[in-house]
Amino acid sequence: MSTARADRIGLLVLPGLAYLGLIYALPLFLLLLKSFRDATGALSVAEFVQIFGDPLQRSIIARTLRVAFLVTLLALVIAWPTAIVMRSARGGWLSLFLVAIILPMSLGVVVKAFAWSILFRSNGFINQSLMTMNLIDAPIRLLFTETALVIGAANVFLPFMVLPIYAVLQQQDPNLPDAAATLGAGPYQRFFKVIVPLAMPGVVAGCAFVFSMAVSMYVIPSLIIGERQQTVAMQIARSFLFLRNEQLGSSLSTILLLIAVSVVLGSSWLAARLGARQ
16 A cells, blocks of 8 residues: 555545544643642642542542442452353353343433432342341341442453453464363363463453443443432532532542553553563
């Protein structure tokens, strides 16, 4: 392909780049710039110093990271066996699994989060089932707890963990475990020495997807835990909408952005390392 033709093809990218620059990059840059300015308009990091010096803000950031980590871990625990079963499924069973994974993605996050809030109520299905099985004598408090948030968020984000792992497993040669067995590898060795290392790029991608979404989620915590246990995203909305403190909201947005970017860059580096080893 000649250089002139390549340049003409490259011009096709310009409309998309212009759209992203005006609609996404420019507002984001202005938001970041505002977070590094004080009340007089001078460049300053005083707001960040104040945030990390405030025990309440530190606890909110720590809670956000903890919840995102637990959501990612729970989604991974559920997604891994699901992806393995999907890899071995054929025909109608595979179609059924794919529909069960993909169809919930068509529902809005509000609908799914509100459904979980109904299940977690004192008179909800979970408490009623536990009481029917005589596992508890009285309803236990599930709604407005961190445990409920982790379970509900993991359910909402589960497809973003299952699909990358399944895609990587699907590309593997199904004869590899048998080949390892002929070389004397036992079931555990075949699983941990063959299947798991080859599936790690999918695991890394799924964890990056889920963690990035969990650390910035707003609707799900708002419906499941309310204002009792705030996350960074909830605090950002509260700063802009109720406190009218744009400086605090901008600074928290910058912190959340740095966390998300760190996760993306870290996962990209790890995926590249894993790919190089294979």
